[in-house]
Each structure stands twice: as structure tokens, then as C-alpha cells.
Amino acid sequence: MDVEAAQQAVTDLLKALGKDPYSVHLADTPRRVAEAYAEMLTPRAFTMTTFPNDEGYDELVLARSIPVQSLCEHHMLPFHGVAHVGYLPGERILGLSKLARVVEMFARDLQVQERLTQQVADCLQDRLRPLGVGVVIEAEHMCMAHRGVRVSGSRAVTSALKGVLRTNPASRQEFFTLVHAA
Numbered sequence: 001m002d003v004e005a006a007q008q009a010v011t012d013l014l015k016a017l018g019k020d021p022y023s024v025h026l027a028d029t030p031r032r033v034a035e036a037y038a039e040m041l042t043p044r045a046f047t048m049t050t051f052p053n054d055e056g057y058d059e060l061v062l063a064r065s066i067p068v069q070s071l072c073e074h075h076m077l078p079f080h081g082v083a084h085v086g087y088l089p090g091e092r093i094l095g096l097s098k099l100a101r102v103v104e105m106f107a108r109d110l111q112v113q114e115r116l117t118q119q120v121a122d123c124l125q126d127r128l129r130p131l132g133v134g135v136v137i138e139a140e141h142m143c144m145a146h147r148g149v150r151v152s153g154s155r156a157v158t159s160a161l162k163g164v165l166r167t168n169p170a171s172r173q174e175f176f177t178l179v180h181a182a
Helices: 003-016 029-040 097-107 113-128 169-179
Strands: 050-052 061-072 078-088 092-094 132-141 156-163
Touching: 003 029, 029 061, 061 097, 061 113, 061 132, 061 169, 078 097, 078 113, 078 169, 092 113, 097 113, 113 132, 113 156, 132 169
Parallel strands: none
Antiparallel strands: 050 092, 061 078, 078 132, 132 156
């Protein structure tokens, strides 16, 4: 990421908006904005730690209400909410914190919620090789709340299912029931 070029772009944007980027109140804004975007768009490195499923655990593993925040690629405004991520183990199990890490890894990009949901599911399916994966993301989009239709509080819900969580009606129902359990 070229932070200096981003800083210049913010300066140019402020000028285009009729603002003085060199005023006492805005003088450091281009740097702060460029650094903020660099932080929001750079995923933290992590290792996808898996362990042998020696105990043969064969029930659903679900992490609910993982905080998710990203930037809409159409307006570069934030969207935020929660992700519910589950999998039905095969030969390996995953360190539970890694479910949140995978969500964050793909969220730190210019995104659409549909793609984000699919990327999380695909990554877990490809790297873990479980019997099934389920991902539900519920998020409020500031591009809807602060511009255009200006609907505050509305949440978009997307889902992606893989393996038996997609093909087996009972497994699918169990996943969605646990996602919405109190």
C-alpha cells in the first residue's frame, strides 16, 4: 500500500470538496486518513492452527457473534455487525480463535458482504477440509444509513454453506437453529 500516495489523494479530495487541507484543523487529516485506511485494509498475519480430531468429535462447532467490520467497496464507507461461523469437523479441528481471525482476514479489504461471507466459508472448507462449513454475517452498512436511502438500523444478512451443512437438511437446520439461539 502506498501511504504517501493515499495521503496526497486525501489532500486532493479535501481541495475538491472546497476545504483547505492546510488549515490548522485539517493539516494532519490527510496523514491520519491514509494511515487509518492502511490499518483497516491490512489483515494481521496468523497461522491457521489445526489439530488432529483424535477424539472423533462429530458435532457442530460454532462461534457466534464474532464482531466484523469492513469497508464497502462501492462507497468506501464502513459496514459492521457480527459473523456466526461453524463447521462440522472431519479429521482435523481448528483453534477456535482462528474462526475470528479468518473473518478479520477477509474483512480487512474493500468488500461486499456477499463476497466476504463466501470467502470465509471457502477458506475454512479449503484449509480445514471439514464435513461442512456454515457462515452467516449480519451487518449494518453506513452507505445505506448515511447516504442514499438513509435507513439506519437495517441489517443485511448473508449466508454461505458448504458440504453437509448445505446438502443435509437436518444439519442445515441445526446450524441455523444454533446461530439464532439465545
